[in-house]
Amino acid sequence: MQTKRFEFIRLIDRALEIAEQVREGNQVEQLRNLIGVLQAIKNQVVEGQLEPSQGISTLGLSREVADWIDSLDSPLLKAVGAIEQYYQMHHDR
Numbered sequence: 864m865q866t867k868r869f870e871f872i873r874l875i876d877r878a879l880e881i882a883e884q885v886r887e888g889n890q891v892e893q894l895r896n897l898i899g900v901l902q903a904i905k906n907q908v909v910e911g912q913l914e915p916s917q918g919i920s921t922l923g924l925s926r927e928v929a930d931w932i933d934s935l936d937s938p939l940l941k942a943v944g945a946i947e948q949y950y951q952m953h954h955d956r
Contacts, residue, residue, distance in 0.1 A: 867953050867954070868908060868909075868911075870949065870953075871908050871946075871949055871950070871953070871954065872905060872908055872909065874942070874945050874946045874949055875901055875904060875905045875908070875946060876905070877942050877945075878901055878924075878939065878942035878943050878945075878946055879898060879901050879902070879905075881938050881939045881942050882894050882897055882898050882901065882939055883898070885937075885939055886898075890931060890932075890933075893928075893931045897924075897927070897928065897943075900924070901924075901946075904922060904946075913954060915954055916950050916951045916954050918951055918952075919951075920950075920951070921947050921950070921951065922946065922947055922950055924943040924944075924946060924947055925940065925943050925944045925947050928940050928943050
């Protein structure tokens with residue numbers, strides 16, 4: 864269980880790192896919102912309070928980022944996609 868939690872946190876930290884690097888241009892507000900959401904999710908994971916996905920729920924990160932990101936090949940979109948995938952596959956408790 865701890866290994867899953869550490870891996871999930873590592874994925875969130877990577878997305879946070881990329882979001883901080885990208886924070887420029889007219890996407891500042893969207894990035895600020897995303898960073899806040901990622902921090903909140905990370906806190907829930909650390910505290911063991913994130914609701915399980917049961918293989919069907921998503922966090923809505925990929926959909927939200929895809930709405931405003933310039934390129935669908937963006938490292939940030941890939942990073943939040945990895946979080947979503949991990950959440951669906953491994954966060955069952």
